[in-house]
Amino acid sequence: MNNRTLFMIIVEVIHVVLCSNPKLNFREKEKEILDQILGPGRYDARIRPSGVNGTDGPAVVHVNIFIRSISKIDDVTMEYSVQLTFREQWLDERLKFNDYGERLKYLTLTEASRVWMPDLFFSNEKEGHFHDIIMPNVYIRIYPDGSVLYSIRISLTLSCPMNLKLYPLDRQICSLRMASYGWTTADLVFLWKEIDPVQVVKNLHLPRFTLEKFLTDYCNSKTNTGEYSCLKVDLLFKREFSYYLIQIYIPCCMLVIVSWVSFWLDQGAVPARVSLGVTTLLTMATQTSGINASLPPVSYTKAIDVWTGVCLTFVFGALLEFALVNYASRSDMHRENMKKQRRQCELEHAASMDATSDLMDSDSNATFAMKPLVRHPGDPLSMEKVRQCEIHMQPARPNCCRSWLSKFPTRSKRIDVISRITFPLVFALFNVIYWSTYLFREEAEES
Secondary structure: OOHHHHHHHHHHHHHHHHHHOOOOOHHHHHHHHHHHHHOOOOOOOOOOOOOHHHOOOOEEEEEEEEEEEEEEEEOOOOEEEEEEEEEEEEEOHHHOOOOOOOOOOOEEEOOHHHOOOOOEEEOOEEEEEEOOOOOOOEEEEEOOOOEEEEEEEEEEEEEOOOOOOOOOOOEEEEEEEEEEOOOOOOOEEEEEOOOOOEEEOOOOOOOOEEEEEEEEEEOOEEEOOEEEOEEEEEEEEEEOHHHHHHHHHHHHHHHHHHHHHHHHOOOOOHHHHHHHHHHHHHHHHHHHHHHHHOOOOOOOOOHHHHHHHHHHHHHHHHHHHHHHHHHHHHHHHHHHHHHHHHHHHHHHHHHHHHHHHHHHHOOOOOOOOOOOOOOOOOOHHHHHHHHHHHHHOOOOOOOHHHHHHOOOOOHHHHHHHHHHHHHHHHHHHHHHHHHHHHHHHHHHHHO
16 A cells, blocks of 8 residues: 555545534634644745746746725826735645645635745835724735735825826826835746736726726836846826816806907996906916916926917907007097198188188289189080090909998907907817817827
8 A cells, every 4th residue: 555545544534533523623723734834943934935836936926906996196296096905826835734625725814924925016106004904904815735815905105107298188097016126037926817917996986087997017127136027007097077177178268258358348448448358367377377286397388288378368469459459549539630630720721712812803903813723524624534534444342341341430449340250260260279189189199
């Protein structure tokens, strides 16, 4: 009888004994097994497990994470906070034990220092802490075949470099990177779990973002001390645009439209037009400052900068338009005064000429009569010249714009009328160009 047959007989005897003694305390058996496999001189947590099938290859650790919540994504500091359950699983053949006919499914530990642990760290971590209310949220399970499962709940604040050129029509990719700190790939290799490597809690809600999808990948890094195994998961976030539409875009449009009310006010209402223009300009400047305060100072131009800059330009242009109208109104008044003075001078001159003519007609010593300087309408020579002029002159073509503007006699009124049409048309054209440009760029980056 060989050793294998003897071992099978012993196992059957133990199984019969256990079945015949249903009151056996398996908790005591767990203690005996832990003392046996982790006792002094039996297990050294400083030595890594062997490779696959007991070879001298690297230890293989399978990783999966469960994202419980994402509390904050900060654009200013370019970081995000996440709470997750982190799990690692590997095989350590030194921890094999007898399961007593599948009565003992696994052993549970709460002290990670008693067994060998992979030296994994989060490479893009800024801050992090464990959860220990009411008890430390961590456990280690040892299965009969020597497989070890390590699970812990942690909260992390991770860096997330962002490209804000399309802000607030942008999408951001925030990564979670995990790597070995001291063991090279010759000793330790991290692999994603084949089934559901990343799990996300249902109904995950974020204040200003939506988690569209996530991708797992490998990011092994080479340094002067060797190559280290690395895992990463990329979280693709889409910014919720409705918030910015209500808080930024619509108010800016309203301010621009309010600044156009100045074009419909009377030219003489100087206090009303000045106060309206200055108020809208200051409000728009305050709105722009508030937007920039919530974003990091970057060297490139963002989509929101283009919008606020153009809106500020339109409001400032409406204020400058009133300055031009005021100048044109004073110029019209000066011209009207000059015309009145000229008419008065002509009337005075005509009166003086009439008086001189009367004096010359009444002179009895006159030997001749003054002839008229202009010909009478019935003069044949005058009629012939008029016909020649009509033949050589071409009739003027009617111009709609000129005929329409001729209804407004003063230049100041014409400037207001032209502004009522020009400003809305240019702003509408800007909106078409703006939204078509950035929406198409967003779709291109998504594809």
